[in-house]
Amino acid sequence: MESKTYQIRYNTNSTDDSNRWRLIDDGKEILVSNIVINSQTYTTKDYIEGVGDKWHVTCKGELTIKDNVAYIDFKKDNIIARHLAKTITWRIVGTIDTMILSSLITGSIKIGLAIGGTEVITKMVLYFLHERAWYKWGKLGR
Numbered sequence: 001m002e003s004k005t006y007q008i009r010y011n012t013n014s015t016d017d018s019n020r021w022r023l024i025d026d027g028k029e030i031l032v033s034n035i036v037i038n039s040q041t042y043t044t045k046d047y048i049e050g051v052g053d054k055w056h057v058t059c060k061g062e063l064t065i066k067d068n069v070a071y072i073d074f075k076k077d078n079i080i081a082r083h084l085a086k087t088i089t090w091r092i093v094g095t096i097d098t099m100i101l102s103s104l105i106t107g108s109i110k111i112g113l114a115i116g117g118t119e120v121i122t123k124m125v126l127y128f129l130h131e132r133a134w135y136k137w138g139k140l141g142r
Contacts, residue, residue, distance in 0.1 A: 039074035
């Protein structure tokens with residue numbers, strides 16, 4: 001499945017509960033009874049003369065439809081790739097810091113490079129595991 005952007009509108013021409021929501025997918029309209037969103041949403045509001053305020057909801061994720069209910073879920077594959085990218089870039093910064101500090105403390109650039117080169121692998125693994133643990137169990141503020 002591919003992560004896409006979807007617009008969601010209430011179907012003002014609904015004839016019954018089976019087609020109460022309009023889901024817009026690349027210009028194609030899909031009518032569903034309900035929409036369950038498990039991803040970040042964005043809302044905008046327009047004022048339309050004679051209608052009043054009209055809200056528009058947009059979200060990004062993977063769409064599945066089951067029993068006339070649309071499910072839009074955040075694409076989880078991106079989370080691991082993001083954690084891995086953060087792990088590598090943070091480790092580069094951390095390793096440079098370790099090499100500089102080790103060189104200053106020992107007075108030897110060679111020893112500083114050796115210490116930094118040794119710790120780079122272990123700390124990447126530890127950070128990645130730490131990041132995944134926080135994603136799974138760190139529910140502060142949610």
